[in-house]
Amino acid sequence: MACAEEIRSVCPYCGVGCGIVMEVENQKIVRVRGDAAHPANSGRLCTKGSSCDKPVTSPARLDCALLRPDRATPLAPISMDAAITETARRLRHILETYGPDAIALYVSGQMSMEAQYLANKLVKGYLRTRHIESNSRLCMAAAGTGYKLSLGADAPPGSYEDFDCTNLFFVIGANMADCHPILFLRLMDRKRAGAKLIVVDPRRTATADKADLFLQIRPGTDLALLNGLLYLLVEQGALDKNFIGTCTTGWEDMPAFLADYTPERVASLTGLAEKDIRTAARWIAEAGEWLSLWTMGLNQSTSGAWHTNALCNLHLATGAICKPGAGPFSLT
Structure with a gap:
């Protein structure tokens, strides 16, 4: 055996x-x-x-290339070399007949960096079409851009180990229980040890059911809430002024910007109770080390980059970044 x-x-x-x-x-x-x-x-x-x-073992999985000469003909097996040659012939026919913008490529974040590079070289350098798209744009481009705007680099400034020592989880635009179940189990382990959980979502999800504070926000008003929380942190004197002074720039412009995000106005915009918004801000102020966790609910938006920027502002203002248990942590 x-x-x-x-x-x-x-x-x-x-x-x-x-x-x-x-x-x-x-x-x-x-x-x-x-x-x-x-x-x-x-x-x-x-x-x-x-x-x-x-x-891998499914009988529905292809084990060879298939081709049909026309729509009415059943698929028939063909060698990979022949399939590649025929694909190239058909693409060239489209290119020569209708021009480059008649061809579009849709690629994926599941592809390797090298494959992404080659796909872009093919599209922009040879086919000369302007049409290439990827699920990565909606998935992570907003978060990456927001990180770059705020921190100068497009990567989360933390690690999974932060889940094990944080005092507060702020989950917004993400249903972790269903979409990131293993990380959610890790979150719940820490919650049982005493960490609090705030969940912001228009829907009462499985994640929201486990929240210590559930903010059932009106869709499209996340930015108002995030800026409103920063307003309250300023009001409460819950800022890390030493960190702001030594590690950030532009803070002098924030008071005028935040003036539009009073608790009363944010409550009106978001549909949340003012007392719940104040509770969220107080918990952030008291936590010391806290993590923000988000995904498509914030990223897939016309203001997606600003969502990440606003979350980073909260961490920078409180100094809750680049230390164990603290930081803005996009989940994908």
Whole structure:
């Protein structure tokens, strides 16, 4: 009997990068489990991760290229070389007949950096079309731009270990319980140890059901809430003035900007109770170390970059950044 071989990989589904161990016998995956040594999930796996072997063995998966000469003809097997040649022939026909803007590419953040590079070289350098799009634009371009505006670099200034030592989770525009279940379990571990959870969402989600404070905000008013929280932190004197003075620029412009975001006006815009907005600001002020967590609810917006910018402002104003348990942490 052959011994099982262990192959370690990373789950691609929600962006967390959970470690997976796959046991392989006779060229087939016979068991999937979480990698207990991996820092992202410590052995836990969600449903998608634990069933990631199913697409590999599915009878619906293609094992060769298929081609039909025209719409009325059934698909027939073809070699990969022949399929690539035929694809190129058809693309060239479209290019020569209708021009470059008749061709568009839709690529994916799941592609490697090298594949993304080659796709862009093909589209812009050879085909000369202006049409290339990716799910990455809606998924993370807003957060990346917001980080760059605020911090000068387009990456979260924290790590998963911050989940284990923070005092407050501020979750906005994200249903972690359903979309990032392994991280949410880690959040709940810390919550049971005493950390508070604020959830901002127009819907009462599974994440909201676990909140200590649920802010059921009116859709499209997140920016008003975030700026309103900063207004209250200023009002409460809950700023880290030393950090602001030594590590930030532009603070002198904030008082005039924040004047439009009084608690009364923010309550009117967002549909939230003023006392709940004040409670959220007070908890942030008292937490010391706090994490903000967000995803598509903020990113997929015409003001998505400003959402990230406003969250970063809250962290910079309170000095809750670049230390254990604190910082703005986009989830994808």
